[in-house]
Amino acid sequence: MAAMEEWAFPARYDQDYLPDPDSPYWFPVRETMDPAERDAAVLVRLREVMEYAYANSGFYRTKWDAAGLEPADITSFEAFEQVPVVTKAEMRESQANHPPFGDYTCVDRSEIHHIHGTSGTTGAPTAFALGRRDWEVIADNQARILWGMGVRPGDTVFVAALFSLYLGSWGAMTAAERLRCNVLPFGAGAQGMTARAVNWLARIRPAAFYATPSYALRLAEVAEKEKIDPREFGLKVMFFSGEPGASVPSVRRAIEDSFGATVIDCGTMAEMTPFMSASATAGTPDGMLLWQDIVWHEVCDPETFRTVPYGSEGTPVYTHLERTSQPMIRLASNDLTRWVMEDNPCGRTYPKLPDGVYGRIDDMIHIRGENVYPTEVDNYLRTVENYGGEHQIIVRRTGSMDEMIVRAECTLPDGQRSEFESSTGSGLQSFLGVRVTFESVDAQTLERAEHKSRRVVDEREHTRR
Ligand code: 8LQ
Incomplete structure (x- = not known):
């Protein structure tokens, strides 16, 4: 050699x-x-x-x-x-x-x-x-x-x-x-x-x-x-x-x-x-x-x-x-x-x-015994028609339960989004295998990253950071 x-x-x-x-x-x-x-x-x-x-x-x-x-x-x-x-x-x-x-x-x-x-x-x-x-x-x-x-x-x-x-x-x-x-x-x-x-x-x-x-x-x-x-x-x-x-x-x-x-x-x-x-x-x-x-x-x-x-x-x-x-x-x-x-x-x-x-071990969301990577949410939403291109993931503790809320931009006008919300919410839920509360907001209302995205807002007290 x-x-x-x-x-x-x-x-x-x-x-x-x-x-x-x-x-x-x-x-x-x-x-x-x-x-x-x-x-x-x-x-x-x-x-x-x-x-x-x-x-x-x-x-x-x-x-x-x-x-x-x-x-x-x-x-x-x-x-x-x-x-x-x-x-x-x-x-x-x-x-x-x-x-x-x-x-x-x-x-x-x-x-x-x-x-x-x-x-x-x-x-x-x-x-x-x-x-x-x-x-x-x-x-x-x-x-x-x-x-x-x-x-x-x-x-x-x-x-x-x-x-x-x-x-x-x-x-x-x-x-x-x-x-x-x-x-x-x-x-x-x-x-x-x-x-x-x-x-x-x-x-x-x-x-x-x-x-x-x-x-x-x-x-x-x-x-x-x-x-x-x-x-x-x-x-x-x-x-x-x-x-x-x-x-x-x-x-x-x-x-x-x-x-x-x-x-x-x-x-x-x-x-x-x-x-x-x-x-x-x-x-x-x-x-x-x-x-x-x-x-x-x-x-x-x-x-x-x-x-x-x-x-x-x-x-x-x-x-x-x-x-x-x-x-x-x-x-x-x-x-x-x-x-x-x-x-x-x-x-x-x-x-x-x-x-x-x-992703990072610290960013993995542990919800009801399941692990969710924030990138999986991104991966799913980008396949959805009328997705506005940006989203947020909010993790919250209600009582003794963790709850995950996904808030995503939608290009449709308010009032015409019920089908988008229900189908994207249920699609996301079956893609991730955990229960998700899904909400939509107007397109171009969430902040875009100039550097690295920060899409997870973890409101649980016990989490690091
Ligand atoms: N990180 C960096 N590159 C990544 C990739 N390709 N895929 C997934 N996660 C990635 C200067 C270089 O860009 C490296 C860099 O970003 O250094 P930082 O600022 O110290 O951040 C390092 C972290 O970015 C890694 O630990 C990964 O979580 C992520």
Whole structure:
């Protein structure tokens, strides 16, 4: 077997490298090799990354000493699964005790190239410190994944996500720059910006587009108002991260139908940047492949954090194979997914998340013994005629019972909605398998997301958040 291309730790990629223009792969060996051989190389790498973190970070040293393990013990994946996971709460605590970046940061402040962070409005934000060299490696990795999506040098990439603390937009931009694309860092979130985006898209006609799925749908609505058909943008590929959507069948279809482009789902977590390591490809456009030689992805039982067999559901746990600034080693995502190992039409030998990441464990609604994912409501409503495009899910406790109210926009005038309400309410109820109180409101009255949607209003006292 040929050697894995540029496989070294710490990583340093040839910044002038570009693949053969006819190759669907950036690194043909790494992407199509026997997965068992790749896993063997990854296991050695995991030990190297752990040795590096043990030597350079008080956080990992303390954590692993307490668990009675050291990097040299990691001689099998079974041993690696004993490494305790890192939680977001631990990272916040580490940053509070060792401000501003926490004692899991392994490089000197002078080596930090970008600072990003969580953008939540409640609680202490977490700061992400990304090293100069890491930034280059991130660009290279994500350029490789964009290549896999079918983006090519010279293509215009339109980035329609927040340029602020959010890493998604910066990661897409940096990747496109490395790929020798021309980048239009349009951004999102400012007053009137969506209508301007529509006009810029129509004028520049980019090949590729990046945003959150919610925002793409919002953009399609605004385009309609501006009397511009989004198909006229001529987009070839639209890639999405940040929230479920691109793998929710009816949401995906709505985006494909509106824009006439291939929809690609990608993304893990900002902490894990290069976050596109879970991503679909041009040849395998559905679900997400796990690019195991960039980030090591495990799908685990959420209680034991041991991997579940292929075919099963669990929570993703991520490990960096190349980051040296803030390496994440077994970061618990708290998300839910299912993984499989099958022949991928694109020829890459990676495992796959066939349904993407469905959502967060915390966002799952437990109602009368049943679990409901908010994305299932979205998936159903988008198939309903006269649905106005936005909804809210209210979860309330009445007495000792939980109640779920779905409030959805309807394009019909008030007074002509009784059939819509009764058929959608009963349809939704049988789709979800739980009792739902269904209400309709006028179209265009619920707030549209400029970033990630927040559709669940959980009024129960005992719920977190
Ligand atoms: N999340 C992110 N991408 C997702 C996807 N494709 N499908 C389902 N859920 C997804 C910068 C990147 O966009 C990653 C990112 O959004 O990082 P954040 O802001 O730290 O949010 C991470 C969370 O977004 C994940 O844990 C998923 O719940 C969701």
